Amino acid sequence: MADQGTYVEQGKAFDRDMNYVPDRITRDARRPEHGPVEGELWPVEPGRYRLVAAKACPWANRSIIVRSLLGLEDVISLGLPGPTHDARSWTFDLDPGGRDPVLGIERLQEAYLKRFPDYPRGITVPAVVEESTGLLVTNDFPWITHDLFHEWREFHRADAPDLWPVDLREEMEDVMKRVFTEVNNGVYRCGFAGSQEAYDAAYERLFTALDWLEERLGTRRYLMGAAITEADVRLFTTLARFDPVYHGHFKCNRQKLTEMPNLWGYARDLFQTPGFGDTIDFEQIKQHYYVVHRDINPSGIVPAGPDPAVWLEPHGRG
Missing domain, CATH: 1.20.1050.10 (Glutathione S-transferase Yfyf (Class Pi); Chain A, domain 2)
Incomplete structure (x- = not known):
């Protein structure tokens, strides 16, 4: 999701575009019990999909966390775009040669346009891409994490938390x-x-x-x-x-x-x-917001603080 196409409109309140590709990945490509079914259904299959999720983005970050908590690291691969992007797309500038090592693309936009040549909206993360074809599967961020729990259960680690009791x-x-x-x-x-x-x-x-x-x-x-x-x-x-x-x-x-x-x-x-x-990654987080949002921060200067060490202080909630 992130901030692709997000900007200040003078005189207006912020209104987020919540229209995403509504495809779902389900067991045996079955019709799911909950959520949208307007799009296509794709089957759960280890090694078939790549989660593209920038650490800078809060919406993408949640999918990285859920993938980790459930132990799906060896089941669904992870591509990590860099923290900044231009008006066109998130880019893989952290990878050697500026290309995702699995998908072979420089811009996430390539996976979107391969599936939808006239895709009209912003290029957002998280996105799930089919590795073999390079096609975007879905970018519907609330349902990506929902389905990682409900549809991929066969592949969860034994001690995975019950995220949806x-x-x-x-x-x-x-x-x-x-x-x-x-x-x-x-x-x-x-x-x-x-x-x-x-x-x-x-x-x-x-x-x-x-x-x-x-x-x-x-x-x-x-x-x-x-x-x-x-x-x-x-x-x-x-x-x-x-x-x-x-x-x-x-x-x-x-x-x-x-x-x-x-x-x-x-x-x-x-x-x-x-x-x-x-x-x-606090540095990536700061780079994303302070560099990309030039209408809010015209100088592009990234602040030095705060000190991340405070996050490791005792929390006293055990």
């Missing part, structure tokens, strides 16, 4: 909806507000939600209780970027994450859990 699923859907609309997307609503009125409304919504989360996390270790779920993955990627980027760059500056005790302890707890902190 049946008894909590209804409440979890409500929590994730609020986290997405008010926090994940809320910081963007602040950062890309095109008027003072739009910004003020977005700021109020964001911190109302963060106050709700601060209170909720005062009575439980994770969002849904004693165990990590997909809801935690979805919130974590925004929290990890809050002080380095959203507090200043997106003007979400009532408080820093480090000044919200429960959220800060919770974020450090997750960061220090295998599969979370080891997917975070």
